[in-house]
Amino acid sequence: MTPESITIPVAGKGCIAATLWPAHEARAVVLIHPATAVTQAFYEHFARFLTSLGMSALTYDYRGTGRSRGATLRGETVTMAGWMDEDVPAVTRWAAARFARVPLLAVGHSVGGHALILGGGGPVRAAVLVASHAGVTATIRGAAERARVWLVMRLLAPLLCGLAGYMPGKRIGLGEDLPRGVMLEWSRWTTLxxxxxxxxxxxxxxxxxxxRTPLLVLGFDDDPWANPHAMDLLLSGVTGAAIERRQVRPADAGLPGIGHMGFFRKRCGAALWPQVGEWLLARAGAMQGSEAS
Known part of the structure; x- marks a missing residue:
């Protein structure tokens, strides 16, 4: 089916550009909450996979990124907390209103998983966290990677945000450019x-x-950021929800590497996506069965 471009307002603070990937007679709707400095185009193949299983999917860009970016990032006031507290709830409310008759599920990548943990669940009935971790610089594996992140977060972020008025991430290999408030708040959290x-x-x-939302939490052995210790730290506050942890060794999945971004790449689809699709379908089926009874 043809994808549909959607515009979702954020309580008088701008709009979010989203894409609905519809499935015929959808059994559920899956919200895909992106990682920092990653646009919704990165999740297209995974969204199409979900539709092949009979679940519609919604991808989107946080304010200040991708198609939700204005003409300039200078003057953009959104923060990382704003993404979690305003953007994610706005997307969730829109989907809950549009698809009131089917279960609402979610997949959060990195900071997208943070938002799910802090959001209290709401209408989302089950969620998958992919490579989500507490991004404390000291927990990063590997001295070289830890030093690189320290340089970006402690030195380049305040310097470049001060000079440019935003974080020119594309120029330094960070991914997408980021609003100043997002980058500086993220930088501060990494020091705590x-x-x-x-x-x-x-x-x-x-x-x-x-x-209270049931969680499936995926980690990958070659991810220097979302390593088990950093993931434990993020999940330490989740005391009332059922959590299923799966730690994947790339060689066991027949893959040369996965890392922090690899799960959503098409080359990893055959090995990694079915287990997530099955878990989501099982939760959707259980919910529909309980409501029918």
Missing amino acids: PRYFYDDPAVDAARRAASL
């Missing part, structure tokens, strides 16, 4: 021992503890 749990303004401990 427990990431955003140590930021009183986020109130992360209370919010994470309120989550």
Whole structure:
């Protein structure tokens, strides 16, 4: 079926550009919450895979990125907390209203998973976290990668945001350009021992503890950022939700590597996507069965 371009308003603070990937007689709708500095185009192949299983999918760009970016990032005031507290709920509300008769599910990549943990679940009935971790620089595996991230977060981020008015991520291999507020808040969290749990303004401990949505959490042995320790730290606040952890060794999946981004690449689809699709379908089926009874 033909994808549909969607515009979702964010409570008087701009709009989000989204794409609906419809499935015929959809059994569920899956929201795909992107990683930092990654646009929705990256998730297209995975979204199409979900539609092949009979689930519609919604991809989108956070404000200040991709198709949700304005003519200039200078003057853009959105923060990373704003993505979690405003963008993700706006997308969720839109989908819940449009698809009130089928289960609403979610997949969060990296910071997309953070938003799911802090959001309390709401109408989302089950969610998959892919490579989501507390992004504390000190937890990164490998001295070289840890030093590179330290350089970007502690030195380049404040310098370049000050000079340009935004983070020119494309120029330094960070991915997409980012709004100043997003980059500086992210940078600050990376210095805190427990990431955003140590930021009183986020109130992360209370919010994470309120989550009751069942979670499937995927990690990959060759991901230097979302390693088991960093993932444990992120999940430490989730005390009331059922969590299923799966740690994947690339060789066991017949893959040369997966890393932080690889799960959503088409080359990993045959080996990794079916297990997630089956888990989502099982949750959708269980929900529809309980509602029917």
